[in-house]
Amino acid sequence: MTVKLTRRSALMATAATAAAATLGVSGAEAADKVVKIALEMSFTGADATSALRAAQGAMMAIDEANESKAVKGVKFEYVKFDDGTATAGQYDPVQGATNARKMVSDRDIVASVGPQMSGVGKAMAPILSQGNLATITPASTNPDITDPKFAAQYRPAGKAIYFRTVATDAFQGPNMANFMADKLKVKSIFVLDDSGAYGVGLADAFQAQAEKKGIKILGRDRLDPKAADYSAILTKIKSLGADAMYYGGVGQAGVKLAKQSYEIIPNVIKAGGDGMFGSDLLTGVGFPAVEGWYATQASPHVVDDPKLGNWTKKYTEKYKMGPDDYTVTSYDAALIIIDAVKRLVAAGKPVTRDNVRDNIQSSKVSTLQGEVEFDEHGDLKNKVISVFQIKQDKTKPLDDPSSQYKYVGVAPTV
Numbered sequence: 001m002t003v004k005l006t007r008r009s010a011l012m013a014t015a016a017t018a019a020a021a022t023l024g025v026s027g028a029e030a031a032d033k034v035v036k037i038a039l040e041m042s043f044t045g046a047d048a049t050s051a052l053r054a055a056q057g058a059m060m061a062i063d064e065a066n067e068s069k070a071v072k073g074v075k076f077e078y079v080k081f082d083d084g085t086a087t088a089g090q091y092d093p094v095q096g097a098t099n100a101r102k103m104v105s106d107r108d109i110v111a112s113v114g115p116q117m118s119g120v121g122k123a124m125a126p127i128l129s130q131g132n133l134a135t136i137t138p139a140s141t142n143p144d145i146t147d148p149k150f151a152a153q154y155r156p157a158g159k160a161i162y163f164r165t166v167a168t169d170a171f172q173g174p175n176m177a178n179f180m181a182d183k184l185k186v187k188s189i190f191v192l193d194d195s196g197a198y199g200v201g202l203a204d205a206f207q208a209q210a211e212k213k214g215i216k217i218l219g220r221d222r223l224d225p226k227a228a229d230y231s232a233i234l235t236k237i238k239s240l241g242a243d244a245m246y247y248g249g250v251g252q253a254g255v256k257l258a259k260q261s262y263e264i265i266p267n268v269i270k271a272g273g274d275g276m277f278g279s280d281l282l283t284g285v286g287f288p289a290v291e292g293w294y295a296t297q298a299s300p301h302v303v304d305d306p307k308l309g310n311w312t313k314k315y316t317e318k319y320k321m322g323p324d325d326y327t328v329t330s331y332d333a334a335l336i337i338i339d340a341v342k343r344l345v346a347a348g349k350p351v352t353r354d355n356v357r358d359n360i361q362s363s364k365v366s367t368l369q370g371e372v373e374f375d376e377h378g379d380l381k382n383k384v385i386s387v388f389q390i391k392q393d394k395t396k397p398l399d400d401p402s403s404q405y406k407y408v409g410v411a412p413t414v
Helices: 007-023 048-068 093-105 120-128 150-155 169-182 197-212 231-240 251-265 279-285 306-318 325-346 351-360
Strands: 035-040 074-082 110-113 133-136 162-164 188-193 214-220 244-248 270-272 294-297 363-365 370-371 386-390 405-410
Touching: 035 048, 035 214, 035 231, 035 325, 048 279, 048 325, 074 093, 074 325, 093 110, 093 120, 093 169, 093 244, 110 351, 120 133, 120 150, 120 386, 133 325, 133 351, 150 214, 150 244, 162 279, 169 197, 169 244, 169 270, 188 231, 197 214, 197 244, 197 386, 214 279, 231 251, 244 386, 251 270, 325 351, 351 405
Parallel strands: 035 074, 035 110, 110 133, 133 162, 188 214, 188 244, 244 270, 270 294
Antiparallel strands: 294 386, 363 370, 386 405
């Protein structure tokens, strides 16, 4: 049977189709509108497990939003981008830039969670700015990316597009220096970095504050992440009689440094930033060599909070591994993007990158780590640095950060 459409009925059908597309519903109960969120992490190389643990936090938030139909007429999808390469053995800023261009070219991607590493963030930010694509990093802490002094370099299009659910190294480095001076009573220290954007910036910030606190800086050196042997510099630290060693950097050099320092300077206090926090370090170094290291996280410590008990249980059952605090900051980053979309839909506004960015900027969202707000540059208003020390718990999985890193407390701000 052939049905003849009049011009009026054809126009009505076209209008109905257009309305359905706008609302995310179709003719008989049309499919939800797909909104994509990119997940940009270092899934290959020295920090792969930490990347997976964080990314799964965002994935869980997205899955929960879809299951509960948190935004009527919208289905969220995540698209994973890996900036780690086998050649680099860790994160690769060049790959990060390539990923940013791919993200910008996919018009269905309205925002991103990531990147994990600051070196990648520096490579991605200008591209994301030109593409007007907001990202919320749950882990990258180099302050330059959001510093208004460098706005022309990292946000050339003008608006803030790089947001954080963590504090920056402008707090992580100095606050740890305060902790080492005030709590550990360190009098002399040798400072190392791994030559990356994150490591150098963190070590610089730590060293400047350590000097202000009266800690004697016995030296500063740079490690080649691909080198196999750091014994020469460790022997030098031993000969200088340093109380402590501070390392700014991530796992590729950090694993080797921790192994070799256990053999050469076993009694020296050893500390680092969040690059020395994670299961990759625990498994790469092993006990007893990794025992005693101090590390920071640029966020409140909430994983052990009884209020998160059900959430932690759900995550562990879903992914067969325990979460850490950057799993939480990643989950919260996704929550904020979902909330931004939800507010747009409720207001009848189109879900565009520009509108999502504006709603992220104005966010005031209750999350697992507390209420999250951003300043005009994209930085988290609540700046807490948490201190941990590795102490082996043989009754728990040796690769579980929540079991093997013992919470010491919040690092002093002055």
